[in-house]
Amino acid sequence: MQKQWLKWFVVGMLVFVGASICSRSVHADDSLQRVKEKGVLTVATSPDYPPFEFQVNQHGHAKDVGMDIELAKQIARDLGVRLQVKNMDFNALLVAIQTGKADLAIGGINPTPARQQNADFSQIYYYGGESFLVNRADAGKLNRQSALKGLKVGTQTGTMQERLAKQKLKGTHVVTMDKATDLILALKTHKVDAVGVETPVAKAYVENDPELKDFKAAYQLNPKDTGSAVALPKGATTLQTAVNHSIQTAKTDHLFPKYLKTAGKYMQVNTANTSMWHYWKYFLAGLKETLLISVCAVLGGIGLGVILALMRLSSLKWLSWPALSYVEVVRGTPMMVQVLLVYFGLGVFINIPALPAGIIAVTLNSAAYVSEIIRGGINSVAKGQGEATRSLGLTKADALRFVILPQAFKNIWPALGNEFISVIKESSIVSIIGVTDLVYELNVVRADTYRGVAPIVVVMVIYFVLTFTLTRLLNYWEKKMKHT
CATH class of the missing domain: 3.40.190.10 (Periplasmic binding protein-like II)
Structure with a gap:
């Protein structure tokens, strides 16, 4: 049922x-x-x-x-x-x-x-026409379309280049990625042998990156749709x-x-100037957005998670079933889909800007997991605690507020801490709708500087510092709880 x-x-x-x-x-x-x-x-x-x-x-x-x-x-x-x-x-x-x-x-x-x-x-x-980018070191042998047979060719997902490669490059393995910057990094690290792009894009990369070379594609193109x-x-x-x-x-x-x-x-x-220090304001802006999303999602997730947990524990079917359905839907679908649904789906009725939409989506996602953690914590509290509150004449609300939930939170604090850390990392998915978080700024810097690895290292270090600091704080409060 x-x-x-x-x-x-x-x-x-x-x-x-x-x-x-x-x-x-x-x-x-x-x-x-x-x-x-x-x-x-x-x-x-x-x-x-x-x-x-x-x-x-x-x-x-x-x-x-x-x-x-x-x-x-x-x-x-x-x-x-x-x-x-x-x-x-x-x-x-x-x-x-x-x-x-x-x-x-x-x-x-x-x-x-x-x-x-x-x-x-x-x-x-x-x-613009079509071209292929290759590493300059391979330009001697990869200088025509027929030389790509049996090799890996990268294209951007959903583009004309992807369609042409799959239709025209027989015997070639086509690798698709969402970002052109990811394709260039894959090319320079030899994950792919060539990248299909429009000719002006190929010329732009070759003129600004001495490690790359280009050559014209031999596609027979229809001007009406190219x-x-x-x-x-x-x-x-x-x-x-x-x-x-x-x-x-x-x-x-x-x-x-x-x-x-x-x-x-x-x-x-x-x-x-392609130094990472030259772009420190980009990374700082992305850090602010990431922290804002994470803090709002954690606070909102706890509040909504408590409500969902209590609904799940209710003996009333009209309360427990909606909560169960919500948790199952959220846990059964990718966060990327949820972000797109909030931004574009709800946008049919309300024009929600990208940042609020990202916060809402991450909050709703976190609430489903937090609710299950809290529900497990409430169930872990000995039944005798509830009986003791009734004998003292406490109402159910007071018993839950002053006795059950404090003990439950003490039991589930490590699990909640893991969820908080996950929120910081998983919030990066909101960059897909244009929220200027750390991952968004990472891709901007990569596109601007033609440097594939350095921006990734910088953002990785920032995320590590965030999660490591939060882990130390959570461990400190966990020890405090054990002594109370």
């Missing part, structure tokens, strides 16, 4: 969210009018793809730059509104426009037939017309070569 209740609970949630998303499409198109009324054009991008979009260090603060960002600025100027850039993983860009998190998505996106089923696109604004275009929500025809007008103006005025030149200047600025 409980499993049946859980199944209908999950199905109901999926139908509710799906129906809400679909309901957006029944209204007449007012996409352009809505952008002008709010005075802001929100553009989603993944700033790890130079020279299309990346970030530059300006006085210790990250600034989104690149050819695509220049185009987004031009579109916003033409509309007479302010530009707001939202950073997230490439895989989340189309979801962002489908759920209303962004008005446009831009990021070297190819308007493939599969993508056109879920989004509308502007006219093609740039044809160029870069701006993605829009389905049915946003008025906004699409305005975007196309801006793109055509930029083409007529020959602005795209200027955009690429500007991007090249920014890339030279990034590589002028």
Whole structure:
């Protein structure tokens, strides 16, 4: 019976969210009018793809730059509104426009037939072509596409390069990763033999990293779905017309070569000083976000966990079953899925910013595990304690507050400590929706400096210091509890 209740609970949630998303499409198109009324054009991008979009260090603060960002600025100027850039993983860009998190998505996106089923696109604004990156030491033998047969070729997940590699590179093992920076690191550490990217991206890496070399791909390409275009929500025809007008103006005025030149200047600025100390403000900003998320999730997880534990222990089915269902759903699904559901799913009804959405998701996840820890702690308290409280005339609430829970927390303190440490580490998953935590800043620094390992070491040390300090504090309080 409980499993049946859980199944209908999950199905109901999926139908509710799906129906809400679909309901957006029944209204007449007012996409352009809505952008002008709010005075802001929100553009989603993944700033790890130079020279299309990346970030530059300006006085210790990250600034989104690149050819695509220049185009987004031009579109916003033409509309007479302010530009707001939202950073997230490439895989989340189309979801962002489908759920209303962004008005446009831009990021070297190819308007493939599969993508056109879920989004509308502007006219093609740039044809870059396809290339492969290899280590310069291997350039003598890996200088043409046919030489890749039997080797490992890396591509970014969900991109045109992934589709082309899987379709065209027969006898080649295709390795996909979410971040272009991860692919470059995999190439330089010989986890893959080559990386498929667009030609401008390949040129950008070769010009800024002497260890890399590139060569042109031999794909037979269809220009209709291999160029870069701006993605829009389905049915946003008025906004699409305005975007196309801006793109055509930029083409007529020959602005795209200027955009690429500007991007090249920014890339030279990034590589002028690639020391980790130069980016200390990035790591500090990420540390603040990580600590904020962790503290809020721990406090919220304990509060909600106590409530869920008491519901689970209740003899009333209408209290125990919802709590049981909640715990099973959370423990049975990855935290990444939960973060995406809170940010994009709930975003259908409430436009929750990335940071609050990340805090909510991590808190809800932690609460499920904390509730089971607390429930076990309450059950570990001897039944005689409860009988003693009743003999003293204490109410159930007072007995729970003053006798049962204090003893339970003393018993479960080590387990709670482990959960707190896990929250600090697992909160890094929120970087997928653009929360600027330590892992997000790690990827920014890697993209900016073309250094794959050094930023990872810095962030690893920061996490170790955090968890080691917390472990010492938890051990101190555990000893204090034993003597009380």
